[in-house]
Amino acid sequence: MGPITRRLAGLENRKGWTAVLLTVLGFALVVPVLNMALEPGHPLHVPTYVVQLLGKYLCYAMLALALDLVWGFAGALSLGHGAFFALGGYVMGMYLMRQIGDRGVYGNAELPDFMVFLNWDSLPWYWMGFDSFAFTAVMVLIVPGVLAFVFGWLAFRSRITGVYFSIITQAMTYALMLAFFRNEMGFGGNNGLTDFKDILGFSMSRDSTKVGLYVATVLMLAAAYLAARFIVTSRLGRVLLAVRDAESRVRFLGHSVTGAKLFAFVVSAMIAGVAGALYVPQVGIINPSEFSPANSIEIAIWTAVGGRGTLFGPILGAMSVNAAKSFFTGVAPEVWLFFLGSLFVVVTLFLPKGLVGLFGLLKRRQRRAMPKASPTPAPKATEETHA
Amino acid sequence: MxxxxxxxxxxxxxxxxxxxxxxxxxxxxxxxxxxxxxxxxxxxxxxxxxxxxxxxxxxxxxxxxxxxxxxxxxxxxxxxxxxxxxxxxxxxxxxxGIGRKFQKPTVFENLTVFENLELALKGPRGTFAVLLARLMGEQRDRIDAVLGTIRLTDRAHTSAGALSHGQKQWLEIGMLFAQDPRFLMLDEPVAGMTDAETEQTAELLREIARDRSVLVVEHDMEFVRNLDxxxxxxxxxxxxxEGSLAKVQAxxxxxxxxxxx
Missing domain, CATH: 3.40.50.300 (P-loop containing nucleotide triphosphate hydrolases)
Incomplete structure (x- = not known):
């Protein structure tokens, strides 16, 4: 294995590679096989709704991974990442709307239902091109990427950091939510985009399409993980860590702090956009509530619970918090928000490195208990202090 | 104006x-x-x-x-x-080519000593260049040489946060070596050091100053006298x-x- 490939994954040993490969295969192959090959009555059968639920969690995981790149590594806590997710979702939604064709309620092949309802007589210019999946796929990256580039350039160039950055990103997603609520925007207003029929010619109501979307999500999450791994294990990744810990010192070494942060922010927004684009066909709707500030805050909680600055942690955090959410909202919906709130408090106070940090702690303790084991390497320095 | x-x-x-x-x-x-x-x-x-x-x-x-x-x-x-x-x-x-050493040593505590030097190492600084940068043999040799000069070879792969105060000062001086500036500014380079450390630091600084222009901000009169x-x-x-120490002291x-x- 060449040095580039090794760095691509950031996995220095065979064990790490095997773990990642097995996890991806487990999710991408075993779950669909258990769903499709076994009869519904079989004890190992995975019902389709579980597959769909898992697909949704994996989209959230990708979103948390995206946030970790800017928060855990560059130290910029974005509380507006839901906006990039929603924009990716809207882009995919536009493609899915065009796929409906004349099967809408009004039977208009030229216009989506909501435009007919609003008495629009032609398709707005910004809806052009979304009949093509390839164009849509490019736009899923470009739209969140351009917003992140412009917004990030203005913010980072003006050296807006810490809580100020969090507040303006929160304001950004709120402003977008208000804008998307307006019917005049041409994105379906309050109701958003829904009633999708098929994707790439496959009917969305079929189980096999649902499983296909799930597999696509697993593979895209794996790709996003490897891309993020590549960045954080590169020299730029070390610049990002340095920026997180002592931003002004990095400048005196001649590195462009604005450039490094902007790169991380744009890549992160693109990953969030892809997550949103995979999410929408699996839940069947996208509306302006996806831009709500509370959603973006929840992403930060998943990331913190899993362990920021670890890439793997946020994936674990998003999946476990959302599994807990599904469980609690099923059995006792009134306690869910209390649970979420206390979870955040506990993690902030006692687990600065989240679940991943907890594993590390237990492992070290176990090793210390065994006298034969080799001495553990010096623990990572204390949690960084960033404003 | x-x-x-x-x-x-x-x-x-x-x-x-x-x-x-x-x-x-x-x-x-x-x-x-x-x-x-x-x-x-x-x-x-x-x-x-x-x-x-x-x-x-x-x-x-x-x-x-x-x-x-x-x-x-x-x-x-x-x-x-x-x-x-x-x-x-x-x-x-x-x-x-202007390097600056801060009074309070500021090294990147979550990176290793080696990685601190790697970031300081002279080379292309564009975002994409840094993303794709690979450590070439000669760069590795350069970092190893600096590690030797600042006496931190055996600590190369420990995190900089675990170093003593004096070692952090040396690491920062090492980062200046790696940066290879033409003009160097040092803010109280021996502040908070023991006498032995001060002696070693003065030696390091004399070495780094040999073919560079240097501006030293200092409080310690003994150290200033030594710099001559x-x-x-x-x-x-x-x-x-402005003038020789003897002249300004008079x-x-x-x-x-x-x-x-």
Whole structure:
């Protein structure tokens, strides 16, 4: 294995590679096989709704991974990442709307239902091109990427950091939510985009399409993980860590702090956009509530619970918090928000490195208990202090 | 201001021509308080210069101006005789070859000693260049050489946060070696060091200063005497006296504001 490939994954040993490969295969192959090959009555059968639920969690995981790149590594806590997710979702939604064709309620092949309802007589210019999946796929990256580039350039160039950055990103997603609520925007207003029929010619109501979307999500999450791994294990990744810990010192070494942060922010927004684009066909709707500030805050909680600055942690955090959410909202919906709130408090106070940090702690303790084991390497320095 | 600049233009040419650093009439005020008040001095290429002065004399502000952290309200700051430093930011100025060592050692605590040096290592600084950068054999050798010089070879792969205060100071000096600047500014390089460490640090600095221009800001008179170079005394944001240590120590005004205390 060449040095580039090794760095691509950031996995220095065979064990790490095997773990990642097995996890991806487990999710991408075993779950669909258990769903499709076994009869519904079989004890190992995975019902389709579980597959769909898992697909949704994996989209959230990708979103948390995206946030970790800017928060855990560059130290910029974005509380507006839901906006990039929603924009990716809207882009995919536009493609899915065009796929409906004349099967809408009004039977208009030229216009989506909501435009007919609003008495629009032609398709707005910004809806052009979304009949093509390839164009849509490019736009899923470009739209969140351009917003992140412009917004990030203005913010980072003006050296807006810490809580100020969090507040303006929160304001950004709120402003977008208000804008998307307006019917005049041409994105379906309050109701958003829904009633999708098929994707790439496959009917969305079929189980096999649902499983296909799930597999696509697993593979895209794996790709996003490897891309993020590549960045954080590169020299730029070390610049990002340095920026997180002592931003002004990095400048005196001649590195462009604005450039490094902007790169991380744009890549992160693109990953969030892809997550949103995979999410929408699996839940069947996208509306302006996806831009709500509370959603973006929840992403930060998943990331913190899993362990920021670890890439793997946020994936674990998003999946476990959302599994807990599904469980609690099923059995006792009134306690869910209390649970979420206390979870955040506990993690902030006692687990600065989240679940991943907890594993590390237990492992070290176990090793210390065994006298034969080799001495553990010096623990990572204390949690960084960033404003 | 522009008029001024036109008037002064011919003077720059003559005086700045043979200088690595040229400050003329530099003024910086914070809320009406003049941290620098028409500060002017010149450092020649290859020269080592010590700046002394009581607290609040403007030493840190002066370094902030030179490294692009603070923009002066007035005045001229030229590097290498013709580069106007007031028009560039910190990263650009660092890449021109101006290195700065802070009083409080600031190393990246979550990175290893080796990685700290890697980030400082002279080389392309573009975002994409850094993303794709690979450590070549000669760069690795350079880092190993620096590790040897700063006596941290056996700590190369421990995180910088685990180093002692003196070792952090050395790591920071090592980062300057790796950065390979032409002009170097050191802010109290021996502050908080034991006598033995001070001795070793002075040795390191003599080594790094051999073919570079150096500006040292220092309080420790013994250390200044050892450096044996021209001294500039700052007071209330401008130059009070300049010359050999013996000469400035004999200066009545200097004794009054600084040494006499």
């Amino acid at each position: 522009p008029e001024n600049a036109v008037q002064q233009a011919p003077r720059h040419d003559v005086l700045a021509a043979d200088s690595i650093l040229y400050l003329d009439g530099v003024t910086v005020s914070f809320d009406g308080f003049k941290a620098l008040n028409s500060l002017s001095f010149i450092v020649r290429p290859g020269e080592m210069r010590t700046i002394i002065g009581p607290n609040g004399a403007g030493k840190t502000t002066m370094m902030d101006v030179i490294t692009g952290k603070t923009r002066p309200d007035e005045g001229t700051v030229l590097y290498d005789g013709n580069v106007d430093l007031t028009k560039h930011d910190e990263a650009a100025i660092a890449n021109m 170079c021209k001294v500039t005394v700052l007071h209330e944001g401008s130059v009070l006296a 200066d009545e005004r200097v004794i009054e504001v600084y040494l006499g205390r």
